[in-house]
Amino acid sequence: MQRRQLILAGGTALAGALPSARALDFAAPAPPAPMRVSADRIVDIAVGIRPFRAQGPRIEAQRLFGKRVVHHYGHGGSGWSLSWGSAQRALSLVRTLARPGERIAVIGAGAIGLTTARTAQLAGFNVRLYSRDRPPQVHSSAATGLWTPDSRIATDAHANEAWAADWEAMARASFKVHQSF
Numbered sequence: 001m002q003r004r005q006l007i008l009a010g011g012t013a014l015a016g017a018l019p020s021a022r023a024l025d026f027a028a029p030a031p032p033a034p035m036r037v038s039a040d041r042i043v044d045i046a047v048g049i050r051p052f053r054a055q056g057p058r059i060e061a062q063r064l065f066g067k068r069v070v071h072h073y074g075h076g077g078s079g080w081s082l083s084w085g086s087a088q089r090a091l092s093l094v095r096t097l098a099r100p101g102e103r104i105a106v107i108g109a110g111a112i113g114l115t116t117a118r119t120a121q122l123a124g125f126n127v128r129l130y131s132r133d134r135p136p137q138v139h140s141s142a143a144t145g146l147w148t149p150d151s152r153i154a155t156d157a158h159a160n161e162a163w164a165a166d167w168e169a170m171a172r173a174s175f176k177v178h179q180s181f
């Protein structure tokens with residue numbers, strides 16, 4: 001059965017002149033508004049790239065050139081979704097290298113850098129953020145903003161059982177934080 005088109009006719013000035021429900025039911029749908037599409041009407045082009053790694057995000061502690069470093073990047077199409085849970089994971093590594101109250105630097109002001117910085121701050125670290133670009137000039141600002149924790153996050157070859165368990169824990173932890181907003 002064909003779905004009825006609902007047309008709301010506004011602006012009727014005369015009392016009692018509203019079209020009957022029957023007339024509305026059978027009114028013809030309005031033709032679509034003509035579109036004017038041409039290159040000179042483009043007002044902006046926004047490009048975002050997904051930081052994809054075949055093996056999934058890198059969350060790893062390392063001593064590098066005398067510095068204590070926690071790598072935290074490569075969340076593919078799932079960065080917003082996994083951010084808070086991933087930041088908690090990164091923070092657990094930070095705790096193996098530094099104590100609350102110590103000064104730490106977070107590099108990057110996208111979804112991952114910001115949530116990492118905030119998570120560390122809430123845990124008592126003295127955080128300073130360094131970034132080449134700031135929102136909205138970051139790829140994170142070009143994202144759709146959906147709950148997509150399994151979007152382009154790793155290749156099948158790397159997503160073994162242990163990997164999947166880690167990913168699930170991260171996604172659940174993140175979901176819990178998102179729900180609290």
Ligand SMILES: Cc1cc2nc3c(=O)[nH]c(=O)nc-3n(C[C@H](O)[C@H](O)[C@H](O)COP(=O)(O)OP(=O)(O)OC[C@H]3O[C@@H](n4cnc5c(N)ncnc54)[C@H](O)[C@@H]3O)c2cc1C
Nearest residue numbers: 048079080081108109110111112132133140143144145146
């Ligand atoms: C079109 C599109 C749609 C998406 N939709 C979703 C979605 O719906 N849901 C979802 O969960 N995810 C989505 N994603 C994925 C998500 O946006 C990314 O995973 C996430 O933005 C990555 O965040 P990031 O902080 O690692 O990177 P970025 O946002 O790129 O931030 C990197 C930061 O590092 C800084 N930086 C880089 N190089 C240097 C340097 N040399 N020195 C100092 N600072 C530096 C940059 O200036 C920036 O501040 C989408 C991605 C795209 C492209």
